[in-house]
Amino acid sequence: MTTYESSTPRSRELFEKAKQYLPGGVTYSIRYFEPYPFYVYKAYAQKLVDVDGNEYTDYWIGHGAKLMGHKYPPVMEAINRQIEYGIHVGLPHEWEINLARQISRMVPSIDKVRFTNSGTEANMYAVRLARAYTRKTVIVKFEGNWHGGYDALHVAVSPPYDKVCAGLTSEAIGDTMVLPYNDLERVEKAVGKIEIAGIIVEPVAGAGGMIPADVEFLKGLREICDRKNALLIFDEVITGFRLSAGGAQKIYNVMPDITTLGKIVGGGEFAVGAFGGRNEFMELLDQTKHREYHERVFQGGTFTANMLMTVAGYTLLSELERRPEIYTYLDNLGEKLRKNIGEILEKLGLGYTTGIGSLVGVHFTPVRPRDVKTAQTMKDKEKSRKYFKHLLENRIIALTYENPQFFISSAHTIEDIEKLIQATEEFAKNIVKQ
Ligand SMILES: Cc1ncc(COP(=O)(O)O)c(C=O)c1O
Known part of the structure; x- marks a missing residue:
């Protein structure tokens, strides 16, 4: 598979241009990640397509606003x-x-x-x-x-x-x-x-x-x-x-x-x-x-x-x-993601998952955080960034760069969740080898 950088030349160009007119090139600092963010061309359901034609599974999902996915x-x-x-x-x-x-x-x-x-x-x-x-x-x-x-x-x-x-x-x-x-x-x-x-x-x-x-x-x-x-x-x-x-x-x-x-x-x-x-x-x-x-x-x-x-x-x-069944669906996907990613990280001593319902947080911390201070001050920032980048290489967008979390929408499928778990497992195995 081509890498993020080799497949996003137009986004790189746009980011260079954006820096001339928008401080830091963005309209909200959390939207920036290294080496540069991709630029969205269109959105539908649980997907984003960038200006170079790459398609991503979107867990940013409008800062969590799109409970039913894009353009419901x-x-x-x-x-x-x-x-x-x-x-x-x-x-x-x-x-x-x-x-x-x-x-x-x-x-x-x-x-x-x-x-x-x-x-x-x-x-x-x-x-x-x-x-x-x-x-x-x-x-x-x-x-x-x-x-x-x-x-x-x-x-x-x-x-x-x-x-x-x-x-x-x-x-x-x-x-x-x-x-x-x-x-x-x-x-x-x-x-x-x-x-x-x-x-x-x-x-x-x-x-x-x-x-x-x-x-x-x-x-x-x-x-x-x-x-x-x-x-x-x-x-x-x-x-x-x-x-x-x-x-x-x-x-x-x-x-x-x-x-x-x-x-x-x-x-x-x-x-x-x-x-x-x-x-x-x-x-x-x-x-x-x-x-x-x-x-x-x-x-x-x-x-x-x-x-x-x-x-x-x-x-x-x-x-x-x-339609209460929407919540059953969202909660089941969230539970699966939290449980499976949590097991992978805990088994390898890398971290923990937190959350409830369709909200999932991933923490590269030595203990399971019960408060934000623990989550933020004890986390391994480098691992968090690497995880975000690894997902990006797999055409998955988490929110945010140093604080990987997932908002699940009803447009996400069980296959999306399984792909995310698999990408996490790959990441976890590689990082312990390093
Ligand atoms: C819990 C919480 N409160 C308030 C806000 C601020 O909302 P807005 O970005 O619409 O100003 C946010 C934004 O993400 C939030 O997560």
Whole structure:
């Protein structure tokens, strides 16, 4: 087989050009990998075709947004029908009601919802809402949890956790308290004597390596928030509509006060976010009740809840509600991948797999990570990169370069999963020989 570099000359050229106009040649630094990323020409189902005509099995799958694969036919048909009537109008329309109602039917803790253009914005507004409702300021977030680029939550994302991203002011993060993930005792101790507005947590730490929270951890956070009159925010941007039709909260049976959503909520094809909760909290956004600007939690945006996003989201979510077998299928593929790759790595002393449902993380660590800090600080970066490259040579794209993980979609087949296991086995055998 030809190598990645010999078969991607046009991508190499495009990357050279991209570097002249885009910092680092990309629009999101995690999209870069060595020697250069391939450039997508087209996408369909679980496949990507690059500008040189190479075809890849895609586990990046739109940063996990494409639960049903690329260009899922029912969603594409709904989009095509809607295009004739309007795309972005900037005034109310029926599809936004349909999607909001659908979300509140599916996500147990949501009565009302507001739409944003990204998961980042959804988290920003959720934090604002928690602060406004409780009239307190401190927000607890966890090491290695990723909530997007919003200043107050953009801390302790990548190690070392005591260093912040360039450009953040100490004021912006002064009311954020960072604590270890999956360590309830530390949370109890840390919040003991202080007032907190809320706790934000990823029920499964996604970008940090697909590491699920322990159910006792989430239950404990719920109790702490109740005791301290603080709001519990679940960031379900990844887990929402992926782990089940009701998200992670349904699987764990722990109800947050506010849920943030993204990715799948717009049918997987559009920039989107959403946050929602019980009426009691959401009414703080209601301009008919809180007429004064300073009494209300502001949320808005030019492209929010545009017609295409809402029609796509509604079409997909109503199908997910009707067809629970989709989750059985996704979970079975995820389980097989986690188990088989895990066995290969563990047998050779190379590492572990983590995850839940259709989320699979691969860790070249000496211990099975229960928190993102362990996963990120103990991993063998070189092996992670080599694994990513080996998969690329086999026309498989994982996400991301130093942090290999897989998002499974319903378009993936058992043969795809078997091919990925086989490629991992080859890699594992070769690396122990080196
Ligand atoms: C858990 C989680 N929260 C928030 C975000 C940010 O969402 P967006 O990229 O839409 O701003 C992401 C993005 O990957 C995420 O994984």
